[in-house]
Amino acid sequence: MVTPHRNMLVRKLEGFGPLPDADRDLIEDLTQETRRVPAQSDIISEGQNPENVHLILDGLACRYKLVDSGHRQILAIFLPGEFCDLYIFILKQMDHSISTLTACDVVDIPREVIFRMLERPAIARALWWSTLVDEAILRERLVDIGRRPARVRVAHMLSEIYVRMQALGLTEGGSFDFRLTQTDIADALGLTNVSVNKVIMELRRDGILDVTNSRISVLNQDELQAIGQFSADYLHLS
Amino acid sequence: MVTPHRNMLVRKLEGFGPLPDADRDLIEDLTQETRRVPAQSDIISEGQNPENVHLILDGLACRYKLVDSGHRQILAIFLPGEFCDLYIFILKQMDHSISTLTACDVVDIPREVIFRMLERPAIARALWWSTLVDEAILRERLVDIGRRPARVRVAHMLSEIYVRMQALGLTEGGSFDFRLTQTDIADALGLTNVSVNKVIMELRRDGILDVTNSRISVLNQDELQAIGQFSADYLHLS
DNA sequence: CGGTTACTTGACTTTACTCAATGCTAGTGG
DNA sequence: CCACTAGCATTGAGTAAAGTCAAGTAACCG
Numbered sequence: 330m331v332t333p334h335r336n337m338l339v340r341k342l343e344g345f346g347p348l349p350d351a352d353r354d355l356i357e358d359l360t361q362e363t364r365r366v367p368a369q370s371d372i373i374s375e376g377q378n379p380e381n382v383h384l385i386l387d388g389l390a391c392r393y394k395l396v397d398s399g400h401r402q403i404l405a406i407f408l409p410g411e412f413c414d415l416y417i418f419i420l421k422q423m424d425h426s427i428s429t430l431t432a433c434d435v436v437d438i439p440r441e442v443i444f445r446m447l448e449r450p451a452i453a454r455a456l457w458w459s460t461l462v463d464e465a466i467l468r469e470r471l472v473d474i475g476r477r478p479a480r481v482r483v484a485h486m487l488s489e490i491y492v493r494m495q496a497l498g499l500t501e502g503g504s505f506d507f508r509l510t511q512t513d514i515a516d517a518l519g520l521t522n523v524s525v526n527k528v529i530m531e532l533r534r535d536g537i538l539d540v541t542n543s544r545i546s547v548l549n550q551d552e553l554q555a556i557g558q559f560s561a562d563y564l565h566l567s
Numbered sequence: 568m569v570t571p572h573r574n575m576l577v578r579k580l581e582g583f584g585p586l587p588d589a590d591r592d593l594i595e596d597l598t599q600e601t602r603r604v605p606a607q608s609d610i611i612s613e614g615q616n617p618e619n620v621h622l623i624l625d626g627l628a629c630r631y632k633l634v635d636s637g638h639r640q641i642l643a644i645f646l647p648g649e650f651c652d653l654y655i656f657i658l659k660q661m662d663h664s665i666s667t668l669t670a671c672d673v674v675d676i677p678r679e680v681i682f683r684m685l686e687r688p689a690i691a692r693a694l695w696w697s698t699l700v701d702e703a704i705l706r707e708r709l710v711d712i713g714r715r716p717a718r719v720r721v722a723h724m725l726s727e728i729y730v731r732m733q734a735l736g737l738t739e740g741g742s743f744d745f746r747l748t749q750t751d752i753a754d755a756l757g758l759t760n761v762s763v764n765k766v767i768m769e770l771r772r773d774g775i776l777d778v779t780n781s782r783i784s785v786l787n788q789d790e791l792q793a794i795g796q797f798s799a800d801y802l803h804l805s
Numbered sequence: 806c807g808g809t810t811a812c813t814t815g816a817c818t819t820t821a822c823t824c825a826a827t828g829c830t831a832g833t834g835g
Numbered sequence: 836c837c838a839c840t841a842g843c844a845t846t847g848a849g850t851a852a853a854g855t856c857a858a859g860t861a862a863c864c865g
Contacts, residue, residue, distance in 0.1 A: 394710050397796050402713040404706050419695055424703050424801040457657055465662050467705055468642050472632050475640040475712045475757030479853070510811065519713030524853060526813060542862095558635050563662040717821070748843065762821055764845060 337386050337497065341410030342455035344496045344566060352449050359442055360386060363434040372413065372427040372435060379423055381437040383413040388433030389509065393516070394425045403517035405467060406430070406509075408493055415443070415460060431508045458565065465563040474519040477558065482518045483528040484557030487538070491547055492561050504539075504546035532556075575624050575735065579648030580693035582734045582804060590687050597680055598624060601672040610651065610665040610673060617661055619675040621651040626671030627747065631754070632663045641755035643705060644668070644747075646731055653681070653698060669746045696803065703801040712757040715796065720756045721766040722795030725776070729785055730799050742777075742784035770794075 338360055339353050348356075363386055366372060372383050372390065383390075385407045392405040392413065404425060407413055413427045418440050429435075447453045466489070473482045494505040511529065512522040532538040537553050539546040547553055554560075576598055577591050586594075601624055604610060610621050610628065621628075623645045630643040630651065642663060645651055651665045656678045667673075685691045704727070711720045732743040749767065750760040770776040775791050777784040785791055792798075 392706075394706070396710060396714045398714070400714045402710045404709055416695070416699060419692075420699055420803050422800075424803070425706060454657075457654070461654060461658055464702060464705070465658075467702070467709065468630075468632070468663060471642055471705065471709050471712065472634060472640045474709065476634045476636070476638045512811080521854060522812085523814090523855080527853095530813075562660075565658050565662070749845095750843085759822060760844085761823080761846090765821095768845075 337410035338384060339410075340497050341459065342452065345455040345458040346451070346567065348451050348455070349449075352452050355446070355449065356452070359438065359446065360384065360436050363387075363436050366429050366433045366435050368429055368431050368433075370429050372429065373423055374426045375423050377423050378421065379414060379418045381439055382415055382418065382443055383427060384436040384438060385409055385411055385413065386434040386436060389430040389507075390427060390433055390435075391430050391513075391517070392425055392427055401516045402519065403513065404470075405463065406490070406517060408490075408497060409499065410497055411463075412456075412459070415456065430513055462563075462565050465565065469563050470517070479518075479520055479524045480528050480531065481557055482520065483514070483525060484532065484537075484553050485559050486514070486518060486557070487545065487547070488550075488554045488557045488559035489564070491545075491550070491553075492564060492566075496564075496566055503548070503550070504544050506543060507545045508543040575648035576622060577648075578735050579697065580690065583693040583696040584689070584805075586689050586693070587687075590690050593684070593687065594690070597676065597684065598622065598674050601625075601674050604667050604671045604673050606667055606669050606671075608667050610667065611661055612664045613661050615661050616659065617652060617656045619677055620653055620656065620681055621665060622674040622676060623647055623649055623651065624672040624674060627668040627745075628665060628671055628673075629668050629751075629755070630663055630665055639754045640757065641751065642708075643701065644728070644755060646728075646735060647737065648735055649701075650694075650697070653694065668751055700801075700803050703803065707801050708755070717756075717758055717762045718766050718769065719795055720758065721752070721763060722770065722775075722791050723797050724752070724756060724795070725783065725785070726788075726792045726795045726797035727802070729783075729788070729791075730802060730804075734802075734804055741786070741788070742782050744781060745783045746781040 336353075336357065338356050339348065342348060342356075366388075373379060375394070387409050390407040390413060391403045392407070393401050393403045395401055414423075417423065447456065469485075469489070473485050477485065490507065491500065491505065494500050499505055510522070511525045514520075515522045515525045518525065529538065529540065532553070533540065537547075537549045537556070539548055574591075574595065576594050577586065580586060580594075611617060613632070625647050628645040628651060629641045630645070631639050631641045633639055655661065685694065707723075707727070711723050715723065728745065729738065729743065732738050737743055748760070749763045753760045753763045756763065767776065767778065770791070771778065775785075775787045775794070777786055
């Protein structure tokens, strides 16, 4: 019996290049045991010793840090099929936390299993690529937050999420499911929920976006990307 | 004849743990051929195909991106002994540029040589560690820029640079050489040179810093770290 | 249906930016 | 050795962007 998300990691890795059948089977084997995590729950917290690696098979999760003022900075958003902390176990303790944003299906993978996966050259290459892309996304977010005004930031991020969702086959006719609150988006972009709301309202009025039932429809992708100064180069998609 | 920087990579890697003598010798062998690059020159530019890996043995360099408005965002600052782009050759083209901030001694290392280094377990482990720390620094910078006001940002960054310099043995009695312009610092922190200047003047008036001849003296490290909400945890030293 | 959470909006405040003038310092050529 | 220059640092005045606060509305949940 195939659950719809069973192969999200395969889908993700095939964004880099095709995988041998044997590798696909191995991955499906290794991602059998999922557990359901409710929204807004830490999967692993700052200061903890990382035992397992965490893979999201359904839902949205994030990497974040809290600052003294109590504000949260989201450092990365994880889509289905993405690892939260693939290599982190090399370090002795977490310097940030991982948390769900929506309810998630999570797989906890012991490091030995990761080593087993890395023995397959195609998988190893794809994981490398995926790690480097994660870093590139992080860099792009830094450029966003450091040097782009709110409107551009929001448009850039939504452009990015759209393309990443599309690469995973998670878009349908220009729209995708995105159950983040505007406060979540603000925490990812170094803004406040109020600013994010103002930008989104603007983009809706301009006929570029539509938002209904936590579903975002990109009505004019070219325009959205132009506003966001977005180019997909940094995602290094095949 | 030992030039003072010959072993900066060794010093860097020994921040993680001791290296066998043979590994140290290998590294010294592989970092013989340095070239002098003047300040403010690109070492490799966005869009180029990465052939070599670049190692800084003397001077300061950075990773940066330019945005449409013409502003620069510095994504990372490289100290002596640090690689600019260790694994980047896995990707087909650079999504950012690397440039010197001051005059630098640079080593260009072909990927084959990197693979040779990675065959030594101690070196491989240390390079892994160093890569993960680079990422942690990037994340911390994102938190800075996203959620901390200018004064905190500047204090945080100077605290970090001080500790990194210290780990490399590049501090002397609480001071270190730092030939960046205030505009460079601003570009790293998502600020303007004017804001950076105001913060630095303030810190000087408060007796926390002193700046003379491009040399920064940290007069009160505890206070600086407190202002910057800095904790060295994310640098994962030793 | 009541209660909670998130979204929306407006009024006001704060922070950092922009612009612009002036001061300082190191390097250059006479 | 000294004027000259270029680049950087310093400062102040005014502006703009985003934050804060607060109130009202809409959507969702038990």
